[in-house]
Amino acid sequence: MELTTLAILFFIILTGAGLMALTYRTQKGGAVKLRPHPGYLTLQKQVGQAVESGQPIHISLGRGSLSGRANPTSVAALTILNHLAEGSCANGMPPTVTTGDGTLLLAGQDQLRQVYHQAHRPAEYQPGMVQFQASSSDPITYAAGTSQVVNQQAWGSNILIGQFGQEIPLIIEAGSRAQAEQIISTDDPIALALAYPSAHALIIGEEHLAAGAYLNGQPAQLASLQLQDILRLLIIIAILLATLMGLLVSL
């Protein structure tokens, strides 16, 4: 076995054990305090606002396939979708969901079907509530299709969650014209930079991946945030040590 493979295995086992230990600690009542996040606070208000105003929510799940590298980004997007759909479907104000990937289409439809089933309203579910726009390899076509959906009616909120790229301003512009509240949650640095001027709330990078902890707060999700903090601290120490060693060698 190669040294790199051994190192990766060691890292996975170590972090896996760390996650399990922290989850056990959280389950036993270990307190985990999350800092209030303006993006998630705004997101949680959207269902109530939609019900009050009578203007539904548009959610776009991006174009990151569940079978590729964007899997974690899209899983986090599905967590946010589930949270929003639970509230809005129970109040008879279902969201319209658009996506640029086939696997996300099926996962999104499944989420909405389950939410309606849990709300004891299975007959109200329609597969057309989740709409496929274009394949993930055609970002501009996906943005054009999604913009057209946003332009069709008055929306209370235009929520973009998942993997986006440089096509994001085209969808945001349609949301701005519709005067919808715009919430962007993605981990793509280019999309984040392009979305900043128009977004009412922005969920940036790793915060997007922490959606489960903020919205559901299950022990494993909270424990993984603690593990992230520990790993981050170790990385900071490693960077400082490496810099110090570099300086000493150069002297």
Next chain:
Amino acid sequence: MKNSLPTAFALVFGLLTLVGLLLIPGLAQLILGWAGFLAACALLLGLGNLFLIHSRRAIRANPYSLTLIGAMLAVILIGLADMLALTDGNTAQQLFQYLQQPLETAFSSLLAFFLLFAGFRLFQQRRDRWAGLFIIVVIILLIPLPAAGANLFNPLRALISALFVTAGLRGLLIGIALGTITLSLRLLTGSERPYSK
């Protein structure tokens, strides 16, 4: 049972893929090949979804949906004609080259204008320190154009780009990597189940 079956299925294949990627590359390739096939099937279902939704709108004489359905059918027919050697075999490719690509490029070129308008809106709506900082940074980054006084800003621009932008981006990417690792671990241990509530 109904809920635990997808979880068990996902756990077994997740762990098998991980083991395969590290120790048995052939196994990983096989499972990833299956995943790719399923993703292709999902894409076909997506196209079916697109066709059905726009067919309903086309019945109500929605011009965009009529155009989409017409274009979809035309491309399928041209593809079939290419396959059956009724054309020179290159018509579908030419259609993309001379119609789709220029349209996409034209649409992409609007990005700069959208960003400009967004910048104006930002300054109108949020006159706080962050909006001010954003506008200043954008102006400084756009200055490498050969204009009077540009040389004065070039060192500042280089400093912002090399120090603050690179450091910020690296911090963001390290955070994303850590988030990805912990989310992947949750998926592999079955504590995150987006497919089964």
